[in-house]
Amino acid sequence: MNNKQILIYGAYGYTGELIARKAVAKGLRPILAGRSSSKLEPLATELGLPAIAVGLDDEETLKRTLQGVSVVIHCAGPFSATAEPMMRACIASGAHYQDITGEMAVYQQAHALDAEAKAANVVLCPGTGFDVIPTDCLAAALHREMTSATHLTLGFDSDSGLSPGTAKTSIESLGVGGAIRRNGKIEVIPHAELTRKINFGRGEKFAVAIPWGDVATAYYSTEIPNIEVYIPMSPRRAKKMKGLNKFRWLLRMNWMQQWLKGKVDKSVRGPTENQRAEQKTWVWGEVRNDRRGERRVGRVVTANGYDVTVNGSLAVMEFLLAYHGEGGYFTPSKLCGPELVEKLPGSGAIKIGID
The missing domain is CATH 3.30.360.10 (Dihydrodipicolinate Reductase; domain 2)
Structure with a gap:
């Protein structure tokens, strides 16, 4: 698992940076990516990580960047504009896709790409944070x-x-x-x-x-x-x-x-x-x-919610690094099971009753 490469896109945003820092604390060495090299470099230098500046509108460069990447954690919003190009680049390059969005349109778009993702054996799992x-x-x-x-x-x-x-x-x-x-x-x-x-x-x-x-x-x-x-x-x-x-x-x-x-x-x-x-x-x-x-x-x-997003994103990422199932669109519970939330730091058990 440690030989597989992770890429965090939008790593210099509030939540992206939290995920990057927690990944390093867990002994991982993700690639940090985003549009702005000037915003990437300070964090990459501090954490001793590789950094790649690439825009989501540069389709060919983005696909080349993702070659050899196993999992992309997409953290750059607004996801209504950024999710589809990243999902399509992941499908084209064979990288599993996850993000931290809460936007319904993104879930609907991922669901619509289910057949393409299955054909490429790529998992699309948006919403791997507090949303949802x-x-x-x-x-x-x-x-x-x-x-x-x-x-x-x-x-x-x-x-x-x-x-x-x-x-x-x-x-x-x-x-x-x-x-x-x-x-x-x-x-x-x-x-x-x-x-x-x-x-x-x-x-x-x-x-x-x-x-x-x-x-x-x-x-x-x-x-x-x-x-x-x-x-x-x-x-x-x-x-x-x-x-x-x-x-x-x-x-x-x-x-x-x-x-x-x-x-x-x-x-x-x-x-x-x-x-x-x-x-x-x-x-x-x-x-x-x-x-x-x-x-x-x-x-x-x-x-x-932000700690759930950090720990949830990394839990799904670790699941995908060891994943050998079929591709397609998944919700977090469909991919990892309803027990996923109970395994996150700070979470209790799901309790169900009549009131």
Whole structure:
């Protein structure tokens, strides 16, 4: 396994750097890659690692760069723009692909490339971080408990702040709205249209449905046709979020998106190591079969979302380095099993009951 080469693309971003440093601490020597040589060099020099500057729009150079690479951990967003060229380069060069996105469009694109990836014997596994390992594993465990489930609801509660990349992804959804799955199809809904009270694991809280990645991935993992995902939010903030609906047309405008993302660059910094160490995440899920009157609830407590992303990405990478199965598109639970989340540092066991 140690003779196989790993490449981390976007290694100088907040999460990419965390993954690179943890990989080195585990005795690995990944190649660091990204668009900017000036941003790559300081980190590569400090860690004593090789660095390659290559843009995702340079298709031939990118494919040559990936020759001999076994696994790519793609960390450069916005993934709506960067994931497809990297996935196609991995398929062309024979490298397994994973990323840390939470964007539904990327999961749908990977799913659409399933046949091409199978033919190349390449695994495509986007979402090997907090988006979506904990929720995906909990969804799979709940489905195993109730294979007849017709409805799946997921959610999580965390005190963690946003990294710049996650904040920018959130901005992209402002002009779109929320999303749920109904009767097997993804539906766009207004912001804060669906609310309910949920005990994520530390008391009942008011919660709002959000366009989380599991609206796509949990369906691929479980085939449950009705899926919603919630986070806690104060009623006051939910009301403000609802007020954004009338401005979605404006929030979709390119200049507005660029202005908002520029504000992120100036003001948002990811949490420090000490902050991450103090922030756990409570993940909750519910499956129902209303025709039978059946319901099960599952919970799992994990580390901070960014630590889950670092450790989850490296756990999937290690799995892929030893992998001898078929290629194609996989969710994390389909690739590594629902137990994956329980194996990550700081995670507890998945617990399922009637409440």
